[in-house]
Amino acid sequence: MIKDEYNVIGVMSGTSLDGIDIALINFKLNNSWSFKIIEAETIGYDEQWLRKLIDLVTYSDEVLSKLDIEYTLYLSDVISAFIKKNNISNIDAVCSHGHTALHRPENKLTYQIGNLPILAQKIKQTVICDFRVQDVELGGQGAPLVPIGDELLFQDYDYCVNLGGFANVSTKINGIRIAFDICPVNIVLNKYVSKFGIAYDDKGALAKEGTLNNDLLKKLNNLQFYKQNYPKSLGLEWVNATMLPIIDACSLPVKDVLRTVVEHIAIQITQITNKTECDSVLVTGGGVYNLFLMSRIKALSENSIKIPSTQIIEFKEALIFGFLGVLKLRDENNCLASVTGAIKDHTSGKLYLG
Template sequence: MEQTSTAIGLMSGTSMDGIDVALLRTDGDTVVERGPAGGFAYDAGFRDRLKQGLVDATAMTQRDQRPGSLSKLENDLTLRHAEAVAAFLQQNGLSSADIDVIGFHGQTVLHRPDDALTVQIGDGPLLARQTGIDVVWDMRANDLENGGQGAPLIPAYHAALARGAADTHGLVAPVVFVNIGGISNVTFIGAGDTLVAFDSGPGNTLIDQWVEAHAGIPYDQGGMIASEGSILPALAERYLSNSFFTATKRRSLDRNDFAPPQGRDADLADGARTLAHVTAAAILKSAGHLPERPATYIVCGGGRLNPVIMGDLASLAKQDGAAVLAAEAVGLNGDSMEAEAWAYLAVRALRQLPLTYPGTTGVRQPVSGGKHAAKPRIG
């Protein structure tokens, strides 16, 4: 059996609300021992800087360009990640010597898979120097260079979790993991660990943008605003009739691929309610591209905390004879799963195991990836 490593995963997702940190002990394959996790929120001013970074990134045509605010933003983002690692270690009575590697996602500022271009800002060598821990970062690029979409990367970890959950919770197969972050994605685990995965549509990003623009708050906590509204069928259909859902080739999404409604399209509550329905219905529409009809959906990511989204998803899935479970119902942590995945993928990368597969990103053959920054050597 391969030796296990203690890894920390760092995730800053498309919602741009903060840094998720998780500890994992793993061999990057079958052994997965989940440890503590935590979250470190960005202040409002830094979130505004990240949003400006998305605007500045639209000028990029090469991955190493850093126009406008991006160079300074990359440096400051990396330092915030280093601070999050230090705080996490202190909270859990650990030191840098206890950690073998950090899996560092960085912040996606541009994702154009059709142009083989994806950009996650984050300085791996700087993070290694600041933390005194080896860092694996930039794990999407090699997939794109080999014909893939560069996303999703988490399916390899989902497969490992599904094996454990099937053993302990007797899940009815086929099992599909659904991650509802800014963008939603699905991972289908079939017989013999067959993996099929793709982005399924807008997740929280439309709702977040809608309530921020019209209520001045970053997200609809607990679906409270949506629960006061009604679904507007014409507005919902405008999203659900998008050619993304019928295209034979699955493609990965950027948060800008679906724009939020205009203010004249709905009032605050009806807009939030309709977008919550779109989030759920998009998952079921995209599931039609899977090789078999799912029997069990396991939901992670921030969207699982919105009972309006979960209610719609459960109702739509029931019509297809499937059950919907939050990650916690099968002993998993739906908040930290992406960060855990980045820890798992870092160990896989060090072992040169595949991170992506033809069935998950469209890559020509299974490929590994990532860059390795070694911690400073003393003496």
């Protein structure tokens, strides 16, 4: 329905596996879009779900299909609990990303679990989901999808960088929005810090204690992906096949791995943002809390690094997937060909009625 105000729930689960981000957002259109995050929380995965999700790329089609149903039902419970807890009514739609199981756009394949029609039936709400598939069918990368939100909700910033499982960037060049994945972040850092029996490196303290290994740093910075032109995107498969073997072959102490990967991340990000003189680089995502990583990014940056409110740091992706759903309801383009490489701008996502 075309109107000037919407209440939606945005739901996002990223590759860093820190949980399901869920947010109730109000969007208003008055010449330009504005938003307010009304309620938001992250539902952490228990050990059982972490074990299932961390190995998704290794599963057979049959196992993945069964897990898709199981995860969709789990997601319906999480969303229903959020709605009940916050006494939410009058929702235009629940807009859910699902959780990426496979992402191989070069093979016309992207698969997010949790996007089955049963989700709408269980939560008794209109659901908009599966935002990536159509873009891949149209020759795009199916990622990143957040830049339409950067374009319409965060236009005051020259660059928008998100530090999640992967770092991605969005900016305008000659008036055209472009975006792409930069490099792995938490998906690699969390893997190695797990050897200490912890989920993440709090404030980057362990990485800070490590010694920079220049040989590994050079090998990582020379990876072919960084020489490719955009549009381009990364997935867990690439990390497992390309990056981890290089790191493991060096047989370094874990703290040295963390220190070197942090430097690699900071170099790759600032190589992008330093290309043009600008006023501000907005940085969001869980990686912002890695204070050592942020210190290295700031040290190498030639531009002003801006960190927004905690709400936006933690829930920007849930916010924007909510916004993608609003654009879908309005039958307006929510996926930009200039970003993904698809043959045209388009309105992506599947709509299921509850």
